[in-house]
Amino acid sequence: MAMASQLLLLPNLRFHSNSQSAPRVISNPICRPLKLSKFQKRYKQSLRDSRVLAFYGRKTPPYKLDALEPYMSQRTLEVHWGKHHQEYVDGLNKQLENSPLYGHTLEELVKVTYNNGNPMPEFNNAAQLWNHDFFWESMQPDGGKSPWGGVLQQIEKDFGSLEKFRDEFVEAALSLFGSGWVWLVLKTKEKKFAVMKTSNAVNPLVGGEIPIIGLDMWEHAYYLDYKDDREKYVMTFLNHLVSWHTVALRMIRAEAFVNLGEPKIPVA
Amino acid sequence: MALRILFKKPCFPIPSHYGSTVPLRQFKTFSLPELPYDYGALEPAINGEIMQLHHQKHHQAYVTNFNNALELLDQALAKGDASSTVQLQSAIKFNGGGHINHSIFWKNLAPVNEGGGEPPKGPLGLAVEEHFGSLEELIKKMNVQGAALQGSGWVWLALDKETKTLSVETTANQDPLVTKGASLVPLLGIDVWEHAYYLQILPVD
Numbered sequence: 001m002a003m004a005s006q007l008l009l010l011p012n013l014r015f016h017s018n019s020q021s022a023p024r025v026i027s028n029p030i031c032r033p034l035k036l037s038k039f040q041k042r043y044k045q046s047l048r049d050s051r052v053l054a055f056y057g058r059k060t061p062p063y064k065l066d067a068l069e070p071y072m073s074q075r076t077l078e079v080h081w082g083k084h085h086q087e088y089v090d091g092l093n094k095q096l097e098n099s100p101l102y103g104h105t106l107e108e109l110v111k112v113t114y115n116n117g118n119p120m121p122e123f124n125n126a127a128q129l130w131n132h133d134f135f136w137e138s139m140q141p142d143g144g145k146s147p148w149g150g151v152l153q154q155i156e157k158d159f160g161s162l163e164k165f166r167d168e169f170v171e172a173a174l175s176l177f178g179s180g181w182v183w184l185v186l187k188t189k190e191k192k193f194a195v196m197k198t199s200n201a202v203n204p205l206v207g208g209e210i211p212i213i214g215l216d217m218w219e220h221a222y223y224l225d226y227k228d229d230r231e232k233y234v235m236t237f238l239n240h241l242v243s244w245h246t247v248a249l250r251m252i253r254a255e256a257f258v259n260l261g262e263p264k265i266p267v268a
Numbered sequence: 269m270a271l272r273i274l275f276k277k278p279c280f281p282i283p284s285h286y287g288s289t290v291p292l293r294q295f296k297t298f299s300l301p302e303l304p305y306d307y308g309a310l311e312p313a314i315n316g317e318i319m320q321l322h323h324q325k326h327h328q329a330y331v332t333n334f335n336n337a338l339e340l341l342d343q344a345l346a347k348g349d350a351s352s353t354v355q356l357q358s359a360i361k362f363n364g365g366g367h368i369n370h371s372i373f374w375k376n377l378a379p380v381n382e383g384g385g386e387p388p389k390g391p392l393g394l395a396v397e398e399h400f401g402s403l404e405e406l407i408k409k410m411n412v413q414g415a416a417l418q419g420s421g422w423v424w425l426a427l428d429k430e431t432k433t434l435s436v437e438t439t440a441n442q443d444p445l446v447t448k449g450a451s452l453v454p455l456l457g458i459d460v461w462e463h464a465y466y467l468q469i470l471p472v473d
Contacts, residue, residue: 079469124418177362178441179419179462200419219420219462228325228463 037100055093056106058085058129061136068141071240076224084220085132092125106130107205114206127201131181134203134214140243147244151251154260158193165195166238169215172197173234176217182234184213184247186254191261210254212247297335300328301371309379318467323374326463330366330442337363365442369422372457392455399434409436414460424448425456 061081066074096102101122104112110130113123146162147155159165165184172195173182180199187194187209196204197217204211215237222233303323308316337359344352378384387403388396400406406425413436414423421440428435430451437448445454 083469177358178421220466223463223466227321227467228329 055096056089056109056126056129058089059133059136061139063139063141068139068241071225071236072139073225076221079224080216080220081132081136085129088125088129088132092122092129095122095125106133110203110205114202124201127203127206130205131201131203131214131216134211135216137246138213138215138243139237139241140245143243144238144240145244147247149248151244151248154193154251165193168195169238170231170234173215173217174230179218182215182217183211185209185211186251186258188258191258210250210257212250212254213242297338298331298367300331301374303374305377305379305382310377310384313385314377314465315468318465321467322370322459322464327367327370330363330370333359334363334367361447362442365444368444369442369457369459372454373459376456395434406436410458413438414458417460420461423458423460424452424454426452427455428452 058081061077065077065081068077099122101109101112101120106126107130109126110123113120113126115123146152152162155162155165159168169182169184176182176197176199178199180197181203183196183198183204185194185196185204186192193212194209196209198204203214215234217230217234222230226233226236300323303319306316307319307323310316310319337356341353341356341360343349344356387393393403396403396406400409410423410425417423417438417440419440421438421443422445424437424439424445426435426437426445426448427433428449428451434455435452437445437452439445439448445452445457
């Protein structure tokens, strides 16, 4: 449980620098008087000309950029993480500079900006930022193979067999029109696993489900390595990239929110 | 030379059940259009690898899936299966739209030695100036709209037949321009799906 909290429960709220030390106060980059709300005026007065702003940052993949070779090339990770993911961060921070959306954790921000199906302009950046953080952690070097223990039990219970889950996952990925994501989610109401596909930046958080695995089906995720062969990309993800360790940790955390009942412990 | 890949289904009548009086419809299948130039003819703007993949893989896939969806639609209509008929609409819109849009796209492009990249003259040039101020303004507008598009889609220079005006429109995924307005005619379309440019993406630094 402690390990799970280390990985996931810390909100993605960082100050605008990569330093490990205490947050440093940055001066207002826009050197003109802003229209501030009463709360902000009061807060500003206590800080002279500078204010502490909470920006969002992206997570670094928990492995070196060349660690997923040959299944996902270093070049793909350099461009995908280095360029696209960073663009989402920069775009979001820029949008939030003069915005009333303030003080949310990233997950909260995603749900708030989704606005129940009428997304605000910040939604795309916020959601893609969260999605990609989730994606890097869903993979590991020397991944794939099979789940085991509780995860395998749950998959077999909800899909029938591991093969059926894989088929459903691949089918969802291939039948997605346009850009989107494919997820293995734990449905909070039905209390079972399900495969879900979403368009563009939408993720299961907006529907209140708990995502367990996320796979980026935007073309930028696979085009450099697999060109148009989406099936090969998805199969490679399932066979060689997906991190069942992370899945297990996410399940441990999810069980704090969803009662999955007693595990079936085989009696000797 | 660009290879012509013909995808014609043999149109022979399927033997119907003895005594059946329902006539079987035969529809024309669609095929991949040939490019009016070589794959490498658009270098260095778009490299040959992208053109070949885009034409032979992506566009071909749209054509194939379009034909399959139409065949399934035909069967559903013959059986009177309403729910399948409606369910197939998204596949038809996606794949059919992909085929239409890309067919327009190939015609929009031309190698430099055949006039590609030259500013428009005549009535089009005058119309561009009238509606956008200048060609640079139009280009800027299309760039901004294309960059702002989230996910996959197309940017169009559209002519409204009713009001006789030009405008810049965007459509999502493979939606054809008519989904934005029944009287819109596409003059120029830019594919902003990532597959259209990703292999030539600039290095990070």
